[in-house]
Amino acid sequence: MKKTHFTPVLLAMAVFISACSSMPKTTSLLDQTRNDYAAAQSNPKVASYAPLEMKQATEALDQANTAASNKDNAEKIDKLAYVAKQKIALTIEVAKQKSAEADVANAGKERDQIRLDQRTNEANQAKISADQAKLAAQIAQGETADAQRKAQMAQDEANAAQRQTLDAQARATQLEAQLADLAAKKTERGMVITLGDVLFGTDMSRLNPDGMRTAKKLADVLQQNPQRTVLVEGFTDSTGSAAHNQQLSERRATAVRNALQEMGIAGDRVALRGYGEAFPVAGNATAQDRQLNRRVEIVLSDASGKVAQRN
Template sequence: MQNNWYFSMILVVPAIIFSGCSSMPQNPSLIEAHSNYNNALTNPQVTDMAALELKEASKFLDKADNALNKRESDATVNHLAYMANQQVAIAQETAKAKAAEAVVANANTARDRVLLEARTAEAEEAKRQLEELKAKKTDRGLVITLQDVLFRTNMAQLEVNGLRTVHKLADFLKQYPERTVLIEGHTDSTGSDSYNQGLSERRAHAVRMALLDSGISSNRIAAKGYGESFPVASNDTAENRQLNRRVEIILSNENGVVSPR
């Protein structure tokens, strides 16, 4: 009976010893590192925006677990746990920074969209105004033509409709202060050269004065008369001569430059 008890104890004691040796040792630093890592995994912002940093943290945790299982020194395990914690912290800060950048980027996108919409609306309004002024695109730029009927016969005084057109042009120029205008007066071939030259100059200056009276700065307006030098039609019919009697207003480009004749 005693022998049976003795052999039983021989079998049990090594089993108890072996069981104690095989249990997982504990390390507070590593437990904390695992907890911090698991918390980070529950944050979608971190997992989405700092996946690489989290992967590095996972590698350090694996190394720390292996070191603990191999009964390496506490200093080694603690160091690896510390590195895992650092990578988790880096992942969290990286995610915060990227989230902030995304907010700024979204704000910039919204701002750019608003600016684009504003510029589009501005361009559409400018197009509408130029169409209303009947501006035509030429090699020299946009040209607004005031025909002879907008002036009193053989005079430089603008009629009501002519003044209305000039006022619309002034409104346009106020909205686009970078633009300038060149006003050119022209006549048909009826009458002497000196008379035609003088009439073309007076009509060009009449338009200039109307723009000045509408609040446009003098340094944005140039005026010149060409007499009968640049007809747009032959002078052999009354209809063609009327086409030649005109004032052309050339709008500059966005840099304030008007192409020379």
């Protein structure tokens, strides 16, 4: 009687245990990574500007999901989830940078066309002046020599205006292309180049190889535009003490200035400020937002070398 009574209970428990053992494992980090991946998938900029990075992030997340399905240990699942999370963050950052580059390039073309139209109008006006001077020379034969000189001067001005138009257009095109390559953004303070946290060692002030390559591009811009200066501003997230964050932001700004000086840029052309956790560009609740706040912003001066200070 007892055997007949307990057998169905034991069978039910066995089925329950078997079902539980077949369920894939998961961790909080893996769940966060899946959420980050879903957000990246819904971001239209990712599909347009970072398809390769998204593919790599997908492959990394697939590995983490496979480990969860195989019920591997939590440490292995978290390691794979962390790699996937970093690749997802890199995907979003690449999409943002390339989108910003496209915006800068489009804005640059519009500005170039405005400058070209302005110079063309000046050249046309100068040519009209030259034609009027020639006509005056024909009418006033007694003043032929003087009229010819005026006509020549006007023609010279027209030629000079045309040369200035071509030179200005070439310089503007070159500068806009260089700034687009640096993903510079136009702000009320001028063009701003942002060095993200991924260009520094973790919680370190030393630029990594990618960061040094970015610094080299900026040094090239400054060497080709000797009238320009820069203000290097360091920022951190809110993690850690305020003193530590202030020091880290100053060290990172100093690292950028030192790199530029090593590449031949005079120290008096590079000012720096450290703001610690002040002026965040995102919240500090998630790792992704904190990474956005850990940055160095480089403000390019106007053509006279002046940089607008932060309000």
